Amino acid sequence: MTELTEQKIAIEFAGAMKRGRRKPIGPLNLRIPQGYVVALVGPNGSGKSTMMNLMLDTLHPDEGSISWYGGAPSKGLPLELRQRIGYVPENPALEENFMTAEMAAKFRARWYPTWDQERYESLITRFEVPRHERLNRMSKGERRKFEIAAVLAARPKLLLLDEPSSGLDPFAWKDMIDELRASLDEEDVTIVLSTHIVEEVKRLADFIVLVHQGQIVGMAEKDALFGSWKEIWVRGAQQNELNGIPGVLTCKEDGPSIMKLVVSDNVEFEEWFERERAKIQIIKSRSLELEEILQLWIQGHQPGQTN
Amino acid sequence: MWIPIQINENSAEPLYHQIETQLRSLIVSGQIDEGTLLPSIREFAGSLNCSVITVRRVYQDLENEGLLRTRQGTGTFVASVGAGERDEYRRTVVQEAIEVAVDKGISVQYGEDELKQLFLKILKKKYSDPEGGGKSK
Numbered sequence: 084m085t086e087l088t089e090q091k092i093a094i095e096f097a098g099a100m101k102r103g104r105r106k107p108i109g110p111l112n113l114r115i116p117q118g119y120v121v122a123l124v125g126p127n128g129s130g131k132s133t134m135m136n137l138m139l140d141t142l143h144p145d146e147g148s149i150s151w152y153g154g155a156p157s158k159g160l161p162l163e164l165r166q167r168i169g170y171v172p173e174n175p176a177l178e179e180n181f182m183t184a185e186m187a188a189k190f191r192a193r194w195y196p197t198w199d200q201e202r203y204e205s206l207i208t209r210f211e212v213p214r215h216e217r218l219n220r221m222s223k224g225e226r227r228k229f230e231i232a233a234v235l236a237a238r239p240k241l242l243l244l245d246e247p248s249s250g251l252d253p254f255a256w257k258d259m260i261d262e263l264r265a266s267l268d269e270e271d272v273t274i275v276l277s278t279h280i281v282e283e284v285k286r287l288a289d290f291i292v293l294v295h296q297g298q299i300v301g302m303a304e305k306d307a308l309f310g311s312w313k314e315i316w317v318r319g320a321q322q323n324e325l326n327g328i329p330g331v332l333t334c335k336e337d338g339p340s341i342m343k344l345v346v347s348d349n350v351e352f353e354e355w356f357e358r359e360r361a362k363i364q365i366i367k368s369r370s371l372e373l374e375e376i377l378q379l380w381i382q383g384h385q386p387g388q389t390n
Numbered sequence: 391m392w393i394p395i396q397i398n399e400n401s402a403e404p405l406y407h408q409i410e411t412q413l414r415s416l417i418v419s420g421q422i423d424e425g426t427l428l429p430s431i432r433e434f435a436g437s438l439n440c441s442v443i444t445v446r447r448v449y450q451d452l453e454n455e456g457l458l459r460t461r462q463g464t465g466t467f468v469a470s471v472g473a474g475e476r477d478e479y480r481r482t483v484v485q486e487a488i489e490v491a492v493d494k495g496i497s498v499q500y501g502e503d504e505l506k507q508l509f510l511k512i513l514k515k516k517y518s519d520p521e522g523g524g525k526s527k
Contacts, residue, residue: 119442264436289441305441306405313402348402360497369400 091117093241093273094138097156098147101133108133108297110147115275117152120267121302122284123277124377125294131277132173134294135245138275139170166195169239171230171247180219184212184229188236195237203236209258223250231259235266242266244276248283260286281373295381303386311386312379314345315368320359328355332384341366345379347387391426397438405440410448417457418471418479426468428458 093115100109108130115121115138123131136142137149140160148156151164160168179187184207192198207214210228218226227250234242242263248256260283266272278284284291284305291308293300303311312332317325318341325334325342330352337343346352356363371379380386395412397405416422428434431449435442449466452458460466495505 264432267432267436268430285439286436289435289443304443306444310404348404368402370402 091153091271093117093152094275095150095156096134096137096147097150099137099144099149100146101137101142102145103133106297109144111137111299113292113299113302115273116290117273118271119289120274120276120287121290121292122288122305123275123292123294124279124284124373125300129294130297131294132245135170135172135243135275135277138243139168140165164241167197167240168243169234169237169241170243171227171234171245173245173249175218175226175230181217183217184214184221187218187229188233191233191237195239197238199236199238202238203232206232206235206262209262210255224252224255227251228255228259231262235262238266238269240269240272242272242274242276244274244278246277246279248278248280263287284373293377293380300380301386308376308386309370309373310348312345312376312384313348313368313370314343316366317342317344317363318366319363328352330355332379345371349387391429392437393422393429393434395438397440406444406447409438409440409444410451413448414452414455414457415479415483417452417468418476420471420476422468424468424470427464428466428468430465 094113095115096109096111096113098110098112100107100111102108105128111130111134123134125131133142137144140149150156150158151160154161154164179190182190188203188207192200192203207229210232212225212229212232213221216225218229221229227247231244231247234244248259251259263274264287267274274287276283276287288305290302291305292302316337320342322334322336322342325331325344330347330349332345332347334342334344356365376386393413393416395409395416397408401408403411428449429437431442431445435445438445449458449460453460453466457469457471458466459469491509492505495508500508
């Protein structure tokens with residue numbers, strides 16, 4: 084829905100499919116544009132973490148392919164690129180469990196050529212991560228904060244964040260949002276994050292990708308998506324006459340002679356209303372919440388572009 | 391710099407349009423001076439919680455209108471606004487507001503004379519009262 088023709092692509096899924104013990108994920112077709120924040124949203128078990136692993140090349144597709152920064156799909160993920168990817172997994176890696184924050188940072192610094200020790204120090208201080216505590220003895224939130232700090236200190240150009248805020252308190256959460264935003268000031272940093280937190284989507288995302296039952300329902304620019312539909316209450320209209328109106332998605336009675344409608348924010352509906360306005364009044368209207376929008380999207384309604 | 395833009399999430403008006411209208415009005419009314427460096431697209435999007443696509447669109451539209459100019463590598467600046475444009479803008483804003491008021495009158499079956507009387511009454515009240523006059527909400 085947005086012109087991505089000249090846009091450089093960070094990651095492309097081309098018919099990628101992964102068969103698992105449960106249901107297959109895919110085939111997935113998706114282009115993650117370079118320099119943007121893309122939020123993966125969808126119910127638990129819909130395939131978001133599998134997508135993360137495919138993007139990291141820690142899982143390989145059974146069919147189709149993944150390519151990075153315009154590279155050949157068969158080549159996989161080259162080392163120099165792998166060193167520019169920061170990944171915060173849903174569950175922290177076991178290998179570092181017996182290390183302290185200090186040791187783990189030292190370990191990571193050897194692996195990332197762009198590691199910025201100064202930035203690491205300042206993030207650890209800001210996030211109040213205990214430096215000499217073993218990682219598996221930290222609270223869930225502290226461990227999370229370490230993971231985020233260590234990933235940002237590597238100055239990655241691609242950040243893959245799998246539910247980065249789980250376990251964070253509201254203060255740490257806000258610090259994280261600020262730091263992620265700050266990391267975007269650098270040129271062409273791309274962030275892919277999976278999340279269930281509506282506020283995170285609102286504050287960070289440029290694009291939203293909806294994943295449902297192993298399929299990508301679609302990708303939409305955030306503000307266009309939020310403007311796609313609205314709920315309105317009208318007086319003076321009958322259910323049967325409303326059902327045929329262009330742009331009316333749902334319609335139900337909500338009190339005496341009041342109908343509650345969900346409508347597409349489009350010209351056709353405006354025109355119809357304009358013609359009927361002697362008879363029909365709009366009592367109130369509201370924009371939909373993200374979860375309501377996603378529900379409609381899953382049901383097969385296509386979010387429109389607002390013009 | 392911080393730009394005072396107020397987004398109404400519940401408005402039916404598209405987000406980019408809300409931002410564009412308010413930014414245009416800030417520039418044309420002279421509340422943001424000529425030559426002011428505007429925030430980067432990413433920064434502005436962050437402070438408004440909208441996508442960079444939306445801000446880019448607003449900057450592009452206003453650049454096409456001649457209100458902004460972009461210097462490669464430096465950023466987006468406020469261009470100069472002529473006196474003619476400013477007057478034109480003031481007239482448009484007021485005209486649109488009056489049209490909304492008249493439409494409202496029509497929708498509750500106000501007659502032309504009735505509306506005129508009411509308008510004159512409000513006019514008299516607002517302009518004679520130094521506290522309530524002139525200020526837009």
